[in-house]
Amino acid sequence: MAEGTQTLASGNLASSRGTITGVLGQLALAGLDDAERLAIVRQIGLPTAAIEDPEFPISLGQELQALSLMLPHLERSQRGIAGFAIETFSRIGINHYGVLGLAMQHAPTLLEALTFFLDHPELSWGHSRIAVRSEAATVRLDFDMDVRAAHTLRAEALRTYCVTRDLVSVYRLIADLIGATPAPTAVTLPFAMPPAPFDAKDWLPCPVTFQAPNATLEYPMTLSASAPIHASPGVFKRYATLTRQFSRVLADDATLTEQVTRLLWAYTPPPDREEVAAMLAVSARTLARKLENEATSFNALLRKVHQERACNFLRHTKLPVSVIAERMGYSEPAAFTRAFQSWMGVAPSRWRAGELGKS
Numbered sequence: 529m530a531e532g533t534q535t536l537a538s539g540n541l542a543s544s545r546g547t548i549t550g551v552l553g554q555l556a557l558a559g560l561d562d563a564e565r566l567a568i569v570r571q572i573g574l575p576t577a578a579i580e581d582p583e584f585p586i587s588l589g590q591e592l593q594a595l596s597l598m599l600p601h602l603e604r605s606q607r608g609i610a611g612f613a614i615e616t617f618s619r620i621g622i623n624h625y626g627v628l629g630l631a632m633q634h635a636p637t638l639l640e641a642l643t644f645f646l647d648h649p650e651l652s653w654g655h656s657r658i659a660v661r662s663e664a665a666t667v668r669l670d671f672d673m674d675v676r677a678a679h680t681l682r683a684e685a686l687r688t689y690c691v692t693r694d695l696v697s698v699y700r701l702i703a704d705l706i707g708a709t710p711a712p713t714a715v716t717l718p719f720a721m722p723p724a725p726f727d728a729k730d731w732l733p734c735p736v737t738f739q740a741p742n743a744t745l746e747y748p749m750t751l752s753a754s755a756p757i758h759a760s761p762g763v764f765k766r767y768a769t770l771t772r773q774f775s776r777v778l779a780d781d782a783t784l785t786e787q788v789t790r791l792l793w794a795y796t797p798p799p800d801r802e803e804v805a806a807m808l809a810v811s812a813r814t815l816a817r818k819l820e821n822e823a824t825s826f827n828a829l830l831r832k833v834h835q836e837r838a839c840n841f842l843r844h845t846k847l848p849v850s851v852i853a854e855r856m857g858y859s860e861p862a863a864f865t866r867a868f869q870s871w872m873g874v875a876p877s878r879w880r881a882g883e884l885g886k887s
Contacts, residue, residue: 797857
């Protein structure tokens with residue numbers, strides 16, 4: 529870090545505790561219809577029911593995979609990936625963030641609002657690391673993101689989308705919090721300029737430089753002393769408490785069977801009994817007893833999820849059986865084949881051929 533530079537706030541918007549809401553919203557904004565969204569949900573290994581449940585948990589890897597499957601649709605558009613992100617997310621205001629947005633609007637200072645935002649990544653749709661720094665006469669927000677090859681085959685395109693989206697989303701959040709003043713003085717993005725006729729100045733009130741070394745959002749130093757228009761410490765405290773409670777809740781109205789099933793679906797391969805118990809803050813023995821009271825068991829739920837996930841992969845993807853076995857946590861394809869035969873009465877390859885014959 530350069531001499532004289534001070535970090536004011538930092539955090540990572542990527543969260544392992546997300547829900548499917550943000551992903552479905554982005555797929556809809558990208559113009560995918562119901563059938564296309566459902567196909568993506570199935571391809572990332574989630575059940576059909578997830579598309580109707582906004583609180584259905586989704587892992588970070590599944591989020592990135594879903595977004596990567598959306599990218600070809602954006603690349604075919606006139607705006608391109610970065611152009612879509614700039615145009616779309618400069619129009620999505622703080623009210624889209626629910627109780628988190630309400631808390632931020634009443635924070636005593638802008639820096640406290642941004643810190644609170646970064647402390648609750650599970651309630652946003654972001655994936656970037658963000659650092660808010662002061663240097664000389666400038667407040668600079670730096671955005672970056674690492675995309676591992678394991679998450680997507682389209683790593684650079686996904687990074688273009690996510691970093692641009694997060695930068696523009698934060699710009700809009702700041703504008704909603706403090707109004708038009710101070711306005712950003714510059715935006716830089718390390719990606720290619722969107723194709724004509726898209727023009728970034730139609731959406732961002734400052735010079736935008738593409739193919740820059742880093743993704744940054746710059747403001748005058750007065751930003752660090754700004755306060756939200758609706759700042760109210762007492763109201764902020766109330767909404768902050770509600771936000772923290774909401775971030776800890778995994779569908780309180782769901783039965784334990786539903787909660788366990790959602791957690792098993794949210795990870796590929798799914799967590800084991802002890803891990804699920806820890807996620808639900810109970811012992812493995814208590815988990816077993818409560819599931820028995822609901823006329824089921826952990827193994828029965830796991831078997832059901834495995835079966836439906838395997839069928840989804842076989843029916844809706846072209847993945848080899850060996851890759852499906854690995855994704856589902858089997859040590860070798862033969863073990864997966866034996867399990868699948870016990871569920872469906874035929875080998876996975878034969879079952880897939882039968883399903884393809886129906887279409």
